[in-house]
Amino acid sequence: EGPGLGQPLETAEIPFYATYVKPDGTGLPEGSGTAADGEALYAAKCASCHGATGSEGPVMPPVGPNDIWAKPAGSYWPYATTLFDYIRRAMPLEAPKSLSDDETYALAAYILERNGVIDAETAMTAETLPQVKMPNHGNFLDVWARQGAKPW
Amino acid sequence: EGPGLGQPLETAEIPFYATYVKPDGTGLPEGSGTAADGEALYAAKCASCHGATGSEGPVMPPVGPNDIWAKPAGSYWPYATTLFDYIRRAMPLEAPKSLSDDETYALAAYILERNGVIDAETAMTAETLPQVKMPNHGNFLDVWARQGAKPW
Amino acid sequence: SAAAGTAAGLLQPRGARAEADIPEWTKAAGARARGYGTPAAAEASVQRAIIEPWQDVAPAFSLSGTPHHRLRGTITPNGLHYEVHHGGRPDIDPARHRLMIHGLVERPLQFDLEALERYPMATAIHFLECAGNSLFNAVMPEPMQAGCDMLHGLVSNTEWSGIPVKVLMEEAGVQPEGKWVVAAGADGPSLARSVPMEKIMQDGMLALYQNGERIRPEQGYPMRLLLPGFEGNMNIKWLTSLWVTEAPVHTKDESGEYTEILADGSSLQFTFAMGVKSFITHPSATMTMSGPGFYEISGLAWSGAGKVAKVEVSADGGASWAEAALAAPVLPQALTRFSLPWHWDGSPLVLMSRATDETGAVQPARADWKARYHASSFLHYNAIQPWQITAEGAVQNVYL
Amino acid sequence: SAAAGTAAGLLQPRGARAEADIPEWTKAAGARARGYGTPAAAEASVQRAIIEPWQDVAPAFSLSGTPHHRLRGTITPNGLHYEVHHGGRPDIDPARHRLMIHGLVERPLQFDLEALERYPMATAIHFLECAGNSLFNAVMPEPMQAGCDMLHGLVSNTEWSGIPVKVLMEEAGVQPEGKWVVAAGADGPSLARSVPMEKIMQDGMLALYQNGERIRPEQGYPMRLLLPGFEGNMNIKWLTSLWVTEAPVHTKDESGEYTEILADGSSLQFTFAMGVKSFITHPSATMTMSGPGFYEISGLAWSGAGKVAKVEVSADGGASWAEAALAAPVLPQALTRFSLPWHWDGSPLVLMSRATDETGAVQPARADWKARYHASSFLHYNAIQPWQITAEGAVQNVYL
Ligand code: HEC
Ligand code: HEC
Ligand SMILES: [Ca+2]
Ligand SMILES: [Ca+2]
Ligand SMILES: [Ca+2]
Ligand SMILES: [Ca+2]
Ligand SMILES: [Ca+2]
Ligand SMILES: [Ca+2]
Ligand SMILES: [Co+2]
Ligand SMILES: [Co+2]
Incomplete structure (x- = not known):
């Protein structure tokens, strides 16, 4: 029951941040980047908040874990695809959505490489990123699937 | 049940406006004033809001009734004592509690006289004011006494 | 678990990224947390309506009314609670107050x-x-x-x-x-x-x-x-x-x-409790209907005697009435939100609401209320509020 | 009806008029009504507490907490609702938002x-x-x-x-x-x-x-x-x-x-609902007791699973518990105010509250909560909050 006042939404009107890259890679754009490509970018655009090499912080270091942050993005997260989507939509904090797709792949590669999850040569692309095996994947209990809205 | 933190309140600490002059005159102070005494005072301190002779307004003219105000203080109110107390505590609007007791008696006398309720010579005092018979007295139905909190 | 899709499947052009509008506030960091919040600047016109009957000579005697037609729900935010000041708002030192x-x-x-x-x-x-x-x-x-x-x-x-x-x-x-x-x-x-x-x-x-x-x-x-x-x-x-x-x-x-x-010229004194009352806030006077179709009629009801028991709504000037839903919890001596789905076919008509409280008291029609009181009386007015909707969709205050 | 009293009876000296303090705001007209109100100037210190973990490099990531120890009742005024901004507070044009x-x-x-x-x-x-x-x-x-x-x-x-x-x-x-x-x-x-x-x-x-x-x-x-x-x-x-x-x-x-x-090093994901929880707001840490005697212990309880069923209060560090009163209406997924009259004899002790919700879930002790999680974990913390009262009347946060 309602007034039916919704206007048609064309695909072209949907900005990328209204979707999310899925674990199987759906939604990843063309482009590529290696950890080497990402290193200078990271130093220029990310290090001020996350630390010189990604493990120093102060902000939730993506490389670790360490005493600052037990859940580093590059090794704790279950899927590498999240790195691409999150960096593209949200980082750097003061200029979100300013990175190109290539830059985003390169930064994801840099963070994964610094965590020892991928090697320095492998470029991250729409095909390789979803295939990255995250070390903590499989170590999560899905509480919603197990008991729904009942608090843990 | 409570913490019992109330402090003793001495009679001398109770300001006059924490009580009210009762219809029988309890609470009226010494002093006196006639309508003649009140006339100039009224013109100086009251006329700007209530009208040159008390019936013009714009603010709730105390002399009437007329089209501006159906419930003029000097003829509609059931007790003349209320005039003394209210003027003393509240008027003039910008300088409440600035009038002397004599001035207040005189202003009450002026308003009553203009309404034809008392004559011009009778001074209002703690003894005469409670004895003024207000014309609308006896024309009120006490709804609380009749039906308590039930809305009319 | 990443199933390698075909390039065609994975690489669907996300043309939307280029073409979709990305507002500037979605491309920047925003403001920091603050100690005490205020409404959005765009809502600055949501204010109490000020009534100063003797503004020139006695501005301290001033009232302001809650803009119920701009609000929803039942709680009034503190900044918009109505005011009646008989001698203005004093500036009290709490340390000296007793x-x-x-x-x-x-x-x-x-x-x-x-x-x-x-x-x-x-x-x-x-x-x-x-x-x-x-x-x-x-x-x-x-x-x-x-x-x-x-x-x-x-x-x-x-x-x-x-x-x-x-x-x-x-x-x-x-x-x-x-x-x-x-x-x-x-x-x-x-x-x-x-x-x-x-x-x-x-x-x-x-x-x-x-x-x-x-x-x-x-x-x-x-x-x-x-x-x-x-x-x-x-x-x-x-x-x-x-x-x-x-x-x-x-x-x-x-x-x-x-x-x-x-x-009859006699008077009531010591009239304390407020009677049962209601009015429709959506739609209401000064609004304009945005064309025929579905609307939710919504309003407020209350009674000084206790809980609201029932609110009926008429969309034909009182010829027929339908019972509205009351938002839970219905509390005693508290505003209660009522609502009713409605389809406006675009024709002129009169909308109104009529509340009944738990004591069985019902809102009167204006004529019945007026018949009881002297022409100058205006206190404890709780008559039914009719809103006329014109063929052009204007919503207007009317007496029935 | 005016009974003429004796002069002595009527003219009792009202010395109070001269001697009693009449504050200046009682001798003047006050301010006019205004469109949107704000708190009293004397309450300016009632603010949200700002938490900016990375203030120097990332000030937009900022939080602020409701000052529950300065508030009563259950509704939070809009100006004091807590904030968590992951990227700051955007300034959105409502006409362009969709x-x-x-x-x-x-x-x-x-x-x-x-x-x-x-x-x-x-x-x-x-x-x-x-x-x-x-x-x-x-x-x-x-x-x-x-x-x-x-x-x-x-x-x-x-x-x-x-x-x-x-x-x-x-x-x-x-x-x-x-x-x-x-x-x-x-x-x-x-x-x-x-x-x-x-x-x-x-x-x-x-x-x-x-x-x-x-x-x-x-x-x-x-x-x-x-x-x-x-x-x-x-x-x-x-x-x-x-x-x-x-x-x-x-x-x-x-x-x-x-x-x-x-x-054990494994993780929970998709943990959505908040657990049952409570804490005492009066008295609470940073306050000082104003001497032995009567106090009302008052606090807030809630559960993401539904209604609060019961709140127990202990004034002896958990050795014994008494059931508090819950202010009506108790609503699901809503803060519920509890209270209990109490006499403080001036000796040091530990006060705490323990809530149970309608599903039977009970707030854990801190040690039990900590035992379930990794040392770094801090989300969904709902352990009992003990407040220690010292012999001097200081109220302090303690772990039991
Ligand atoms: C000005 C400060 C700042 C800069 C510069 C910055 N970040 Fe961040 N970053 C943050 C903050 C703050 C968060 C936490 C946001 C949140 O919690 O939602 C964050 C979160 C992250 C996270 C998720 C961390 C986690 O464990 O959840 C990643 C990954 C990340 N940033 C990557 C980057 C990359 C890559 C860059 C450079 C392109 C970058 N950041 C630049 C402040 C910054
Ligand atoms: C600056 C404006 C102003 C002046 C000057 C003023 N008044 Fe008033 N008066 C008011 C207002 C406003 C009210 C209504 C107050 C209320 O409704 O509580 C009022 C109410 C009254 C009433 C009650 C009217 C009613 O029907 O309830 C009386 C009596 C009265 N004034 C007498 C006086 C006298 C006597 C003086 C001079 C000493 C005076 N006023 C000066 C503004 C004024
Ligand atoms: Ca539109
Ligand atoms: Ca490239
Ligand atoms: Ca004191
Ligand atoms: Ca009344
Ligand atoms: Ca509020
Ligand atoms: Ca969670
Ligand atoms: Co009023
Ligand atoms: Co949060």
Whole structure:
């Protein structure tokens, strides 16, 4: 029951941040980047908040874990695809959505490489990123699937 | 049940406006004033809001009734004592509690006289004011006494 | 678990990224947290409607009405609770303010704020309504075209917290002859009203907090009397004195301003509780319908006598009525939101709501209300509010 | 009816008039009514407590906590509702804001505010609690000495009004495979969370109003998602997109920040509802008792699973418990005020409260909570809060 006042939404009107890259890679754009490509970018655009090499912080270091942050993005997260989507939509904090797709792949590669999850040569692309095996994947209990809205 | 933190309140600490002059005159102070005494005072301190002779307004003219105000203080109110107390505590609007007791008696006398309720010579005092018979007295139905909190 | 898709499947052009509008606030960091929030700048026009009957000579006598046509739900935010100031809003130093209890008591007492903070407190959601709410509909010969802020804004609804006055009265020890309490404020006019001891002891509250925080200056900071269901004027703001007496003392407000002249020329005095009432907020006067189709009719209902039992809505000027849904929880002496789905076919008609409370009292039609009172009377006006919708979709105040 | 009294009787000297203090605000007219009110100047210190963990490099990531120790009742005024901004508070032009519904739906749709104002609206009082509320107690080796604003301020309680999301989903036509909804905000980081369709259809609300007025900027102006009982982060502020998917998409927040590492090193993901919880606000840390005697112990309890069933209070560190009174109405997923009269004899002791919800869940002791989680974990901390009262009357945060 309602007034039916919704206007048609064309695909072209949907900005990328209204979707999310899925674990199987759906939604990843063309482009590529290696950890080497990402290193200078990271130093220029990310290090001020996350630390010189990604493990120093102060902000939730993506490389670790360490005493600052037990859940580093590059090794704790279950899927590498999240790195691409999150960096593209949200980082750097003061200029979100300013990175190109290539830059985003390169930064994801840099963070994964610094965590020892991928090697320095492998470029991250729409095909390789979803295939990255995250070390903590499989170590999560899905509480919603197990008991729904009942608090843990 | 409570913490019992109330402090003793001495009679001398109770300001006059924490009580009210009762219809029988309890609470009226010494002093006196006639309508003649009140006339100039009224013109100086009251006329700007209530009208040159008390019936013009714009603010709730105390002399009437007329089209501006159906419930003029000097003829509609059931007790003349209320005039003394209210003027003393509240008027003039910008300088409440600035009038002397004599001035207040005189202003009450002026308003009553203009309404034809008392004559011009009778001074209002703690003894005469409670004895003024207000014309609308006896024309009120006490709804609380009749039906308590039930809305009319 | 990453199934390698085909390049075609994975690499669907996300043309939307280029073509979709990305507003600038989605491409920047925003502002930091702040100590105390304010409404969005774009909502700056959501204000109380100010009524100053004698603006030139007596600006301190001023009122403001809640813009119910701009609000939803039932709680009134503190910044928009209606005001009636008989002598303006005083600027009180809370450290110097005190509450006195005296008269027919065993132990005359005074309390400062620090002491009062130690007392047991109760919490309840209640409306406050000025006895003069909706006065324009009561007395204007032609219906005024204005919003619900002007027409019905002198009622609001908040959560009050404070000390049951009973607790303080018991500490002072009320003497058997003490049947009334004269409450007085610390404002310029020292506004005073006689209140039955029965009401004080039943649910009178020394309210210190409103919607969680300390009462705002215009609501009586640092404390006010709350008498659920009773006309606003009796809920003394800036309360400084509770004087126990054997009888009402006939203060100014109970002698004239808050009495009502009936059709026969006699008057009612000591009319305390507000009657059952309702009005539709959506749609309401000053709005324009945005074309035929589905609308939700929504409004507010309340009664000083208890809970709202039923609200009926008519979309044909009173020929037929349908029962509206009441939003839970329905609380006593509290605004209750009602709503009803409705399809407007675009033709002119009159919408109205009629509330019934738990005592069975029903809102009267305007003509019936007017027939009971003197032509000048405007207090406790609780008649049904009809809104006329024109063929052009204008919503207008009408008398039926 | 005026009985002439004796002169002596009538003319009792009212010496009080001369000797009693008459404050200056009682001898003047006050200020006029105003369009939108603000708290008293004397209450300027009642502010949210600001927490900026990386103030130097990332000030936009900022939080502020409700000062519950300065408040009473259950409603949080809009100006003091807690904030958590992952990328700051955006300044949104409501005329350009839109809500998109797309993905596994028959008819992808977009709505502007004007259209949404026509939809049916619901109203309900609900708490919101950040999953990280009370984090200092969870992780600090020694109890932090701070007020309830810092210690438990990331929970607040307001009346929300808006459109049941179900109505909008039905207009778009959810496809059978559409089991989750990825909600995203229009803030800089476009904060996104995967929400089960079951929750969306059960009681998900597109909230447009808070405590009656339009939602404040820090609460998501012009609109936010409200998921009663679920961790604050999922109640997406500045909501601009609802994308229907077959499965959760593992957004940033559900991958790391809002997951919890257990004692064995494995992690919980998709932990949504907040557990049963309570704390005493009066007295609480940073306060000083004003001597032995009567006090009312008062506090707040809530549960993401439904209503609070019971709150017990101990004044001897947990050796014995007494049941507190709950202020009516007790509403599901809403802050509930509890209180208990108490006599402090002046000796040192530990006060604490323990809530039980309608599902039978009980607040754990801190040691039991800590035993379940990794040392670094601080989300969904709902352990009992003990307050130690020293012989000097200082109220301090302690771990038992
Ligand atoms: C000005 C400060 C700042 C800069 C510069 C910055 N970030 Fe961040 N970053 C943050 C903050 C703050 C968060 C936490 C946001 C949140 O909790 O939602 C964050 C979170 C992250 C996270 C998720 C961390 C986690 O464990 O959840 C990643 C990954 C990340 N940033 C990557 C980057 C990259 C890559 C860059 C450079 C392109 C970058 N950041 C630049 C402040 C910054
Ligand atoms: C600056 C404006 C102003 C001045 C000057 C003023 N008044 Fe008033 N008066 C008012 C207002 C406003 C009210 C209504 C107050 C209320 O409703 O509580 C009022 C009310 C009254 C009433 C009660 C009217 C009623 O029907 O309830 C009386 C009597 C009165 N004034 C007498 C006086 C006297 C006597 C003086 C001079 C000493 C005076 N006023 C000066 C503004 C003024
Ligand atoms: Ca490249
Ligand atoms: Ca004192
Ligand atoms: Ca009355
Ligand atoms: Ca509020
Ligand atoms: Ca449009
Ligand atoms: Ca979680
Ligand atoms: Co009033
Ligand atoms: Co949170």
